[in-house]
Amino acid sequence: MTEPRWLDETQQQAWQGFLVVFGRALPEIERTFKANGLLSVHYGILVALADTPDRTLRLSELADMANTSQSRLSHRLRKLVERGDVSIADDPTDGRVKHATLTGRGLRTLDAISPAHADNVRRLLFDQLSPEQTTALADTLSTIASGLCDHDRFRNAGPRGLRRVEEQGGFR
Amino acid sequence: MTEPRWLDETQQQAWQGFLVVFGRALPEIERTFKANGLLSVHYGILVALADTPDRTLRLSELADMANTSQSRLSHRLRKLVERGDVSIADDPTDGRVKHATLTGRGLRTLDAISPAHADNVRRLLFDQLSPEQTTALADTLSTIASGLCDHDRFRNAGPRGLRRVEEQGGFR
């Protein structure tokens, strides 16, 4: 056992900030989803599909894009399929694989929730920040995210352009 | 209904980063607590008490310091009291109020978990960042946190000194 390497003062300050965001902002944001009979997980699934060219992903990719476990995806997908927001199809060439597709109803669900959700995120997190702070935050969080995601979803993510969302007409 | 105000590109990038941290780093960090038979909530409770001069807080203050709801505190406190990490006492002047105190055993629990926890946080979040990025992150997250906390826990929190922790000899 070696001497543990503690966080320095700045790192502790940043970590405390994370804890406040987790403990206070996220539950508040979740309320918008619950008001529509869903959870943030459901919303993340819908967004991942909407951000895909043909609105279709195999389930393992979907779990990855939505930052969730395969098991959780499986559980939450049940309701989305029942509601008709997502449809599931077997892969023709590999019997193990399934594909999820966002339906027209799913797209409408997304459009119904997005405005209130964007408003929450802005109000709780970004309205406090100067443009320079926001840029710095996007930069640092992208760096951390790329380290956590091992694939190249966040590669080349400088202060500019993480994803093209304008083509969809808004924030999801 | 007015036109919704979406997040700009930079804000979307930052928000995606938050989602990755929530969905990937936090579950990983939680594993350390589970390995010790606890949850991050328990740990947050112990830390809040340890950071208090006499290691004692009334329950509503404790919930606030640990960024959790009173109900959740009540549920999770049960195990900590059973284990002997925390003791509860009635307030002598107000029969509604109770006070939680960190015991010697609780302090040892904290010391047993802290090294691995600090290591996780550093490895998953901060090892990726340059010193300048870390400073910027601490600055922006403190700003957001002070907006979420309404009390003055984060007031005057520039890039320097959120809390004095050195007196305790390390990160919690």
Place this chain on the structure above:
DNA sequence: CACAACTCGTTGACGCGTCAAGTAGTAGGT
């Protein structure tokens, strides 16, 4: 003192997340 309004904290029901185990299908080697 009486009584309403309020605060502090607890409890139980219900739905979610995690984990380990399971089923079904594929790939590689012999």
Place this chain on the structure above:
DNA sequence: ACCTACTACTTGACGCGTCAACGAGTTGTG
């Protein structure tokens, strides 16, 4: 063909978090 190892996804049990309802204590008003 067979058999092992692997991958993709699902399921169920169990413990947690949320929410609403509750009991207990206090404060304010007359």
